[in-house]
Amino acid sequence: MRPWCIFGDLTEKSKTFCFTNHPHSPKGIDAQDAQGGVAISPPRFDRGSIDISQVTCLEQRTAADCTAPLSTGMSEPLESPPSGFLTAPVEIRFRIYYEVLVKETPVNFGIERCHLDAPLVRKPQGLSSALLRVNKTIHQEATRILYAENLFQFPDAYCFRQPEGDCFSFYSAVPYVAPFLQQIGLNARFLRHISINFPKSFASRRPPVLQAAFIRVLELLKESCTDLRTVEIVSETPNGLLPLENIEQAGQMLQTLHAGGLKDIPSIEKVVLVHPDHPMQEQISASCEALRQHAPSIKWTVQRTKTPPMTRTSTSYLSYI
Secondary structure (H helix, E strand, O other): EEOOOOOOOOOOOOOOHHHHHHHOOEEEOOOHHHHOOOOOOEEEEEOOOOOOOHHOOOOOOOOHHHHHHOOOOOOOOOOOOOOOOHHHHHHHHHHHHHHHOOOOEEEEEEEOOOOOOEEEEEEOOOOHHHHHHOHHHHHHHHHHHHHHHHHEEOOEEEEEEEOOOOOOOOEEEEEEHHHHHHHHHHHHHHHOOEEOOOOOOHHOOOOOOOHHHHHHHHEEEHOOOOOEEEEEOOOOOOOOOOOOOHHHHHHHHHHHHHHHHHHHHOOOOOOEEEEEEOOHHHHHHHHHHHHHHHOOOOOOOEEOOOOOOOOOOOOOHHHHH
């Protein structure tokens, strides 16, 4: 596994004008003087090249002189025209971005340790993210497709809970989303499809209650992911148990998730509860049908699958043009 690398906005490299290539340029300016910003001794010129009385010393140049463009006697474009890939029609470019940056399966993340201060890593999946480093224009065009058209699946991390009443203190799982959102910064506004695990507290004998850390995750999604369309909630647990076999309790947890933050994210169009496949096919089918009756709103749906699917509604790359 390798760290999830996020490329921010590319900045244009500073341009350095080489005076020694100009026919009227002073010679003998060494690198130390040019880089150190110290006063430069009077320039030496080729004998008979120009009238030295017409030369303005570097120390005497005003701010306006320094910012004014050098006159070369011929008109030059301020910016180079697009060349190569950027000359292709925008529809073709966006189609290429889609082919190399969008996966039909979720983009999976993992953590080397299970607690909240562990680094978040992306599993190798063949994403051609090097494309984002070509230049600033391509970075700006391709970044939105990368984040908007992929389904990002997050693992759980464990946070320490203080004892309540006579209960022992224990570790509880919350979706490990915050590090990713912090790394991608403003690009979080492009995210449309994410996948998280079903809250582990469904197994409690008490009425289901969302942990404060889980609620903070939902609040963070609301604040950062302003275009979030689909939330997948995967019900499969690491120990292979059926987390939703208690339909009544699972239905209460769906209501708790809805009231705990999902209903407050106005951009959400669909919440998909992914029920894992199981040898007990008839029982699973009955569970899915029963859970549909407990759905908190018409945006919720339940589906059975062997693996977490790609549930996003694909948006044509033309919509980004």
